[in-house]
Amino acid sequence: MEKINAGLIMLAEMHEKLPPSEKKVASYILAHPTQAIKMTAVELGEASQTSSAAVIRLCKSLNISGVQELKLRIAGDLQHTITVDRDIEANEALPSIVEKVTIQSSEILTQTANLIDIAELERAVSALSQARKIIFFGVGASGITAMDADQKFLRINKNSRAFMDLHLGATAVVNAQKGDVIVGISFSGETHEVAKILEIASETPATTISLTRYGSSLVSSLADISLYVSPNVEATFRSGATSSRLAQLLVIDILFMGVVTSAYEQTIDYLDETRTIIQGLQKKVAKRKNRIK
Template sequence: MHSQNLINIITDALPNLNKSETKVANIILSDPDAATQSSIATLAKKASVSEPSVNRFCKRFDAAGFPDFKLKLAKSLVSGIRFVNRNVDPNDDVASYTPKIIDSTINTLASVRDKISYTRVNQVVDKLIQAKRIYFFGLGASGSVARDAEHKFFRFNLPVSSHDDVLMQRMLASTGGAGDLFFIVSHTGRTKEIVEVAEIARDNGSTVIGLTAPDSPLAAMCTLAMDVDVPENTDEYMPMASRIVHLVVLDVLATGMTLRRGPEFLPHLEKIKSSLKPTRYKSDS
């Protein structure tokens, strides 16, 4: 459970407070920011109560003492601002929409971090480790996610490919079988073509993993659904947060694979890394 905003807690408790506590509460609520910066003496004076009254007030609201209370108050002031009004407004200028976009991406990632199922991640890593061959499928914006995944997973010394062409996807899905893993990326999980491809692959005995929305037709069709819940409203007209989330989940899966492979795998990564050196200008640092 998320701890509620301290200011709301105080406001709610207002009717149940006694005289001096009410005075303290009013002063704090009238200017919470000032409260975080004043000493217990100044605050007591402003509220026309004694210092211990302020102290008792703090303890009543589950703080160790006055300094601790100020800390908690300061924290609740920040979180309030951040989450207010994070949608882009037609009148926004650069200085407004830039942080808004980034903040909304950050918030989405934070929510995924708190909701993602570790056991599911583990199960998917298991399947990836067992696979003899991996196909990454996606359409539209998910096509480039699939392509990125190919770039990431080819490093594991496995036959890997990515495809964003429906016909190609159907053909590959129908020729696959045990040992083949079809990793299908789709934000909505409701694109007919891609659900059909998943069905074909599954019917032919391949492993099908879907990086998609929970409870979607695609998720239902998969051997294992790596489902992530991404709030909708951000992607009103263009896919934004969903791609990012998918990419980060793929980072997590790739990391899981790397760790499962163990240290004897690092030289291989080093080899790939150094193979790129001759293509680069030397760094001046």
Template sequence: MKETFKDVPAEPRPAPAPPAPAALAAKVRTLAPTMTRSMQRVAETVASDPAGCAALTVTGLAERTGTSEATVVRTSRLLGYPGYRDLRLALAALAAQQAAGGAPAVTADIAVDDSLVDVVAKLAQEEQQCLADTAAALDVTQLEAAVAALCGARRIDVYGIGASNLVGQDLVQKLLRIGLIAHAHADPHLAVTNAVQMRTGDVAIAITHSGRTTDVIEPLRVAFDHGATTIAITGRPDGEIASYADHILTTSTARESELRPAAMSSRTSQLLVVDCLFIGVAQRTYETAAPALSASYEALAHRHSPRNNQR
């Protein structure tokens, strides 16, 4: 194995900072499906009534939710806080934001008998909240590191399956238009085959909301082992995907319902992260990106000009 390969990460990744108060509700929505029922009760209670819960001791919250003190502490840690005291401080800050008029609106799930007017209103609110949650939770330091890696990349591979692949294709099309060499891989076998060719100076990006999609994790692992800089765009920064990611960009999602699967809502936040990456790269490579972008616009305009279509 060549010296450029990574056997293990160079140094342990520092523990992530506790989520900002504004991101607490998003964290609950993202993690609730993976929690036990008792932990779900704690998480949903603190998210729905931050002011009331901020005033409770760990014993008081355990009694209110019909759980144990240990469950309250475990839930706090799963949400990203070192302990219940830290969660209480975040709840107090969130309650203050809500009192000042910054409380996120809570919308009901879409029902089968909803009118289209209600569907439009509920979807619009969910999308807005999803974007706000993602922006609040996004680690700008990690984003800047990912942008820097992309700016200097010899080659960029993007891995995603299903809806995440559509997001990957969107990112690749953007990068190609500013002159970068990028490829999107939906076929897991081709993804691994290409990952084997990755080297130091290359960048591999995996997009998976769950953080546990094997067909996405495997090529990222191979690219990581071969020395590439790896980036994960995921709703589960504590998922398996994190083991092979140099940089993690966390996304949020709207609540999953019968008529709105997670794949649809998670794509909104993934696209926001993709746009942030693209704009960051375009800004830092402006001298070459701007002419490349102009050239692509001119080529498309020429292709669709009336004179050209008459031929």
């Protein structure tokens, strides 16, 4: 999938964590994105009063292939700028709410897809495919994502558990073995409980995966494999973590499909079996209701 945007998001999120020379390049690009996409690395270095080497180092810090990819992403951002005010107002008309929520959801999914590092994704899919046991952990809205992941992987006969309680999660993780996978989910990347779970897991032979907003964070620093969602998600009145949850669910779905396709025949059989069982249960429930009537 060609990466078409998210360059400005990456620069903004990493800005304060960059070394001084790279920060100067990032500042110039954020202030002059239209001009920046027309410049070479040498020209960007001169315009930001640094050097072409600083520009190249910035691309490495952003974990992208080079200046051309950065400019492509920024050009995509400029082409897809959304001018609609996404915040919900008092007594807003329902058609307007439909438009704003739909635009916001579409934007977060596209941005998240363009932030995915395929190499890290491949490592995560490989670990989950071969996992002896999988533990998903999150609290609050991220806990809902953990539960969704758990029910998906159970359907393909994976030994999966989801936890939202720190004590129960710690009890499950402390005895993790080689071949187990621990997935910590935290949009902020700073959730104490999730960080603690990954810290405990780091003392075991298990593989750890983090799912956080893009950028450096405590949770991602504790994981062997780091996956990210777009940080540009919530408007003022969207306090229910609606968009961040959608972004997390997208990544979970991608991981799930990656595992399915890695052992296609076997996992499809598992999915068919679970679907047949559920349909049979639904028919039994319907028959009981008819008898009661």
